Amino acid sequence: MLTLGTALAFGGAAIAAGFAGVGSALGVAVAGEAAAGVMSEDPDKFGNVLVLQAIPGTQGIYGLLIAFIILLNIGAVGGDLKELTTFQGIAMLLAGFPIGLVGCVSGYTQGVVAACGISLTGKRPEETGKGITFAAMVETYAVLALLISFLMVNGIKL
Numbered sequence: 001m002l003t004l005g006t007a008l009a010f011g012g013a014a015i016a017a018g019f020a021g022v023g024s025a026l027g028v029a030v031a032g033e034a035a036a037g038v039m040s041e042d043p044d045k046f047g048n049v050l051v052l053q054a055i056p057g058t059q060g061i062y063g064l065l066i067a068f069i070i071l072l073n074i075g076a077v078g079g080d081l082k083e084l085t086t087f088q089g090i091a092m093l094l095a096g097f098p099i100g101l102v103g104c105v106s107g108y109t110q111g112v113v114a115a116c117g118i119s120l121t122g123k124r125p126e127e128t129g130k131g132i133t134f135a136a137m138v139e140t141y142a143v144l145a146l147l148i149s150f151l152m153v154n155g156i157k158l
Contacts, residue, residue: 020063
């Protein structure tokens with residue numbers, strides 16, 4: 001039977017995967033636009049710009065990971081769905097928020113930074129590593145949010 005708590009836990013999984021996925025999709029799109037511009041001038045830079053375009057996609061992976069852990073913990077993956085209390089469900093819902101919200105914002109903003117790195121690569125290919133470093137700095141906050149969500153999920157006694 002699906003309890004309110006279990007439904008709230010599903011909501012936490014949806015927030016983690018959904019919001020982080022949206023941020024990554026937007027970030028990859030922004031970087032992709034810049035990559036297409038550079039490639040129109042010099043198609044040989046494909047490898048360099050592809051790396052920078054892919055970087056904002058990691059937030060979506062982090063959100064998916066937390067969503068999977070939530071679903072695994074509540075038994076949705078194994079087919080033995082647990083009946084969570086409302087309090088447990090609220091806790092799972094809240095556990096999805098750090099990676100969902102930070103993933104959404106950092107995914108998009110990392111795409112903006114990656115687009116700047118792609119422009120840098122277009123003009124100075126030898127500086128690609130610096131562009132990657134700039135984009136990776138934004139990643140720090142997504143990793144911290146992933147860690148907090150992971151600790152929150154694993155701290156909930158079911």
